[in-house]
Amino acid sequence: MKISDTTRRQVENLLDFIDASPSPWHAVATCEEHLQAAGFSRLDETERWSLQAGDQRYVVRGGSAIIAFIVGRQPLTEAGLRLIGAHTDSPGLRIKPRPAEEAGGVVRLGVEVYGGPILATFADRDLSLAGRVNIRTADGFATRLTRFADPLLRLPNLAIHMNREVNENGLKFNKQTELPLLLGITEDGEKAEMRFRRPIADALGVDPADLLTWELNAYDTQKGTLWGANREFIADSQLDNLASCHAALSALLAAGQPGATCLCAFFDHEEVGSESAAGAGGSFVSDVIARLAGNAGLDAEDQRRMLARSFFISADMAHGWHPNFPAAYEPCHHALVNAGPVIKSNANQRYSTNAETAARFMALCDKAGVPCQQYAHRTDLGCGSTIGPIVAARLGIPSVDVGSPMWAMHSIRESAGVLDHGYMIAALSAAFAD
Incomplete structure (x- = not known):
């Protein structure tokens, strides 16, 4: 298997991107860094926008x-929009608003299960905290990102001597009583809440009493890596779906001055249904598109002409065929790792793909010189969904669901193919050049 130096660099950049993004808020901050380095400037939703061709x-x-975009050279009514969507959130464990309790001299942190993680994979890992914290200020409050690089938390397994059938029945946790994460030993009569607050306050340089609220998740401190006989595979957390964010962002940054207006939209809360102001079910992307149209002077009729000429790619990771579990897959729909982007279809519209949009994405892959595959879920298994149907329904534009094949989706340590990431970047780049 030949892997080019370019693809190697792209994957190394992906691992750095994920490792810098242990929470959705960090993922957005990482995207901002990449965008600003490429000359993009930030807009504020509370201010009036003034846009012209070539603006980034x-x-x-x-x-x-x-949402990041490049205003194209061609009129919106003639070229439409080229949109790629992905999501910044991943399944996992979120810290509760008042999480700390003491048990036998040990401080435990209560958690909520966010989305559908494989809970067993969180056991015996080097976990820490990342997210955002609101602190008291003279003017009210300020929001700060925080991240602990060193392991701060752990979910130790129960010894096999007390769980003799774990290898036969699988590792299971009671979500209320057995998932709290161990933080440390209480010292000198310090209350559990203060034991939790103090490290965060020290990291932010504030008094513990000035911590008002937080949105924190447990993350795996182990960095991403390449593995395999030819280092042809990736292992990292949050490949679903930061790998798609990185691929789309890479394509946008390489787009130059496109003819059509090109847009990347990375939403939060996909793993829990997308119904939020920051989710695909909210108004974010339609608000941005309306402002693009307004700056171009389009009336209601021309806005509909613009949307009719647009195309949306929902980029979310796909299920790679697992050689140890062949019975889990639909015959004739084996999406192989390192064999190209996957077009995902579902007759019940869990994915937004139809025959026409699938053919259009196949043409983009041909243009990019990369292979592509097709995937459908086993009929007797429930199929996951994506932002694709949500955005397509709200905007009324043609849409396709695609993704790079991967193993162990929703594990704290997922795997994918090195070649596939390069293939996806090439295919999405072709979409922006279309």
Whole structure:
């Protein structure tokens, strides 16, 4: 298997991107850094926008969703929009508003399960905290990103001597009583809440009493890596779906001065249904598109002409065929790792793909010189969904659902193919050049 130096660099950049983004808020901040380095400037939703051809801009909503775009040279009514969507959130464990309790001299942190993680994979990992914290200020409050690089938390397994059937029945946790994360030992009569607050306050340089609220998740401190006989595979957390964010962002940054207006929309809360102001079910992308149209002087009729000429790619990771579990897959729909982007279809519209949009994406892959594959879920298994149907329905534009194949989706340590990431960047770049 030949892997080019370019693809190697792209994947190394992906691992750095993920490792810098242990929460949705960090993921948006990382995107901002990449965009600003490439000359993009930030817009504010509270201000009037003034846009012209060639402008490279982005806007953030709620700290965890971001839309970046390049205003194309061609009129919106003639070229339409080229949109790629992905999501910044991943399944996992979120810290509760008042999480700390003491048990046998040990401080535990209560958690909520966010989305559908494989809970067993969180056991015996080097976990820490990342997210955002609101602190008291003279003017009210300020929001700060925080991240602990060193392991701060752990979910130790129960010894096999007390769980003799774990290898036969699988590792299971009671979500209320057995998932709290161990933080440390209480010292000198310090209350559990203060034991939790103090490290955060020290990291932010404030008094513990000035911590008002937080949105924090447990993340795996182990950095991403390449593995395999030829280092042809990736292992990292949050490949679903930061790998798609990185691929789309890479394509946008390489777009130059496109003819059509090109837009990347990275939403939060996909893993829990997308119904939020920062989610795909909210108004974020339609608000940005309306402002693009307004700056171009389009009336209601021309806006509909613009949307009719647009195309949306929902980029979210796909299920790669697992050689150890062949019975889990639909015959004739084996999406192989390192064999190209996957077009995902579902007759019940869990994915937004139809025959026409699938053919259009196949043409883009041909243009980019990369292979592509097709995937459908087993009929007797429930199929996951994406932002694709949500955005397509709200905007009324043709849409396709695609993704790079991966293993262990929703594990704290997922795997994918090195070649596939390069293939996806090439295919999405072709979409912006279309």
